[in-house]
Amino acid sequence: MKGYYGRAEATAESIRDGWFLTGDIGRLDEHGNLFIVDRVKDMIIRGGYNVYPREIEEVLMCHPDVEMVAVVGEHDERLGEEIHAHVVLHETSSCDGETLVAWCKSQLADYKYPRRVFIRPSLPMTATGKILKRELHPLDIVKTVAEEIGNGSL
The missing domain is CATH 3.30.300.30 (ANL, C-terminal domain)
Structure with missing residues (x-):
């Protein structure tokens, strides 16, 4: 993703070091499976x-x-x-x-x-x-x- 069209501030907040930050919180189990737990903002x-x-x-x-x-x-x-x-x-x-x-x-x-x-x-x-x-x-x-x-x- 290159960013949000016409929203430079939103792009700067969501892309850091080339990674898109979804705002999701997750955990890994002992087998390496990712489970989404919630949203950071919530x-x-x-x-x-x-x-x-x-x-x-x-x-x-x-x-x-x-x-x-x-x-x-x-x-x-x-x-x-x-x-x-x-x-x-x-x-x-x-x-x-x-x-x-x-x-x-x-x-x-x-x-x-x-x-x-x-x-x-x-x-x-x-x-x-x-x-x-x-x-x-x-x-x-x-x-x-x-x-x-x-x-x-x-």
């Missing part, structure tokens, strides 16, 4: 520990009431970032956030489980169906829920 650093949101999302997706999930880090004065999960439940579910926190706590290390789970009617998505994690912040949630209540859609 990694949460909580209390000095690296936490990969995808691992938490996979645990939550195994819960029978969960339809869709996104895990993000939120600024925390003491820990640097705190882990929050945003969950869309199946229509017939009566599950709550505390139940999902307990589900994660039973399957993840203490520093990995989300301390808060926000139950949402939907997640913000691109036209191609990718979740827009950058739009998942507590203040945005309050605004979104208020708008949905105001429109009678909630």
